Amino acid sequence: MTLSRRDLLALAVAMPGFSWLARAPLPTRSEAPMPSAPGPEDEPAWERIANEFVIDGIHLNTGTVGASPLAVLQATIQHMRAFERMIGQEAVDVPALKKELESFLGAWPGSIAILRNTTEAMNVAANGIALEPGDEILSTTHEHIGGRCCWELLAKRRGVVYRTFAPPLDPRNDDDVIQAWQANVTPRTKVLSISHVLFSTGLLQPVQALVRWARGRGIISVIDGAHPPGMLVNDLASVDADFYATSTHKWLLGPKGTGLLVVRPDRMATTWPLIGSGDWAAEDIRRFEHVGTSNDSLLAGLRAAVAFQQGIGREAIERRARSLATGLDSALRGIPRVKVFSPSRVSHRTAMVAFQLDGVSAEKLQGILGQARIRTRRIAESGLEYLRLSTHLYTLPRDLDRTLEILRTTARG
Ligand SMILES: Cc1ncc(COP(=O)(O)O)c(C=O)c1O
Incomplete structure (x- = not known):
């Protein structure tokens, strides 16, 4: 069934849960300057920041999806409108966006592939690693489907083994967590698939130490980093994981359907791309992100999201x-x-x-x-x-x- 514009408007008015935002123009942004580096208890500053959002209630689920500030909505919508003029379209400066993301995340130059979300980024990593039947992937019983199903599918299809253990939920220190991982590694473990922050409880895991320990044993590290960017200050080059997957539509507050895969430079050439498209044979990050035509307006919004958070201070x-x-x-x-x-x-x-x-x-x-x-x-x-x-x-x-x-x-x- 195809709905006309009038049908859609009638539906919008009739549906009680349909936000005013779907019908009203965006509010104009306040003239008051945005605070820079406010203290954690500087309530006037955080009130000013909260005014940049169109949240229609109380949003306590950024862990699933963040609300985008007006600056992000405007940048996305403006790009989308300009794009539809078809003539004289302005391209998003993707190299500049990549540099901004590298600086925001502390990632190596040229290491970021822009994808749709953590789920996709985890799948690119999982399918790109050469694994044999019987090879083991170790993870916890607290993984989100977005970080777990890529391995379950590989287990079913290729005969790799996806093993999980119950992580300590209230560790006394990092060693408690590290020892739990170490105790579950076997001679067949080829990959540690680690949530940087557990989606279930918010537990922060010592990924840097785990990655270092794993590399010393020839074990590849794949980090489900859905939560840290935009929530915690990151320095991904120091984390030094082989693969780090994230969603920029969560804590970074970017447009929905934006995510990243950060690949350690020495892994590029030896990791298979998931999608065969124009750049699949390139031996650099391009092999992981060329998926044909996609929505550049989201990238315009993503630039605005990075600028918004950089302005306030990570x-x-x-x-x-x-x-x-x-x-x-x-x-x-x-x-x-x-x-x-x-x-x-x-x-x-x-x-x-x-x-x-x-x-x-x-x-x-x-x-x-x-x-x-x-x-x-x-x-x-x-x-x-x-x-x-x-x-x-x-x-x-x-x-x-x-x-x-x-x-x-x-x-x-
Ligand atoms: C730890 C973790 N990994 C992966 C995902 C999947 O994220 P996305 O739906 O953006 O791919 C989530 C989503 O909440 C998550 O919490």
Whole structure:
């Protein structure tokens, strides 16, 4: 069935959940200058930053998808409109975008392939490594489908073995995590597939040490880095992984359908590309990202997203997001019947907090918060049942107060 423009408009008006944004013009941006490097408790500065967003409620699920600021929406839409004029189109300066991303992520020059998301980037890495039947890929029981299914498919199709172990959820230190990985490696382990930050609880894993240890044994490291860029300050060249996959539409707040694969320079020529397209035989990063015609407007928006976060400051954003999560974590631990599954130590906690409320399922809790226009993530994968809350640069203390108030009321029954 094809809907006319009028049908679509009628539908938009009729659907109660359809945001005003779908119908109204974008708000104009405030004239007030954007703050640079605000402290974690500089509330006027963070209020000013939050005003750059069109969030229609309280968004506590950046772990799934980030809200883009107006600057990103405008850059994407402007490019899209200009593109449709067809004549005199201006190309996005992709080399400049790559340099900006390299600087933002601390990645090697020429190491970034721009793809659609972490899932795609993980698949490019997994399919590009030469693996034999019986070769083992080691990972944890807390992997997201976006980092896990590429290996499960290879296991089914090619006879590689995907092995998982339960990671320590509340480690005392990095060694607890490292030892858990080391204890599960076998002589057949060819790849460690490591989530830099676990999607389930926000646990930060010591990837740099794991990568170094693995390389010393000839084991390849593939990092599911869906969360760190835009949430934590990254220096990917120091992490030194063979492959690092991420989604720039999460914490970096870029247009939806943008992600990256960062490939260690010595891996380029020996890794197969997934898609046979124009540059498949190039021995550099181009072999992984040429997929035919794609949407350049998203790249225009991605440039704006990087500029937005660079302007505020990566350290300032990390400090704010993590300190909000720490406050949230302590408040949750003070609610009767709440059990928090995120790490109790600040060193391993990021900007996501996962918990259960005894007697109320995560599904029910999500529904109760959803009624109050609070968006959360229910973690129901791998037999888990948590509710996860993400804090980011647009989260304000009053958002968390409101959320906690509802949780306290629910806990009282
Ligand atoms: C750890 C992890 N890996 C992979 C993904 C998949 O991300 P995407 O859907 O952007 O590919 C997610 C999404 O939430 C995630 O949390």
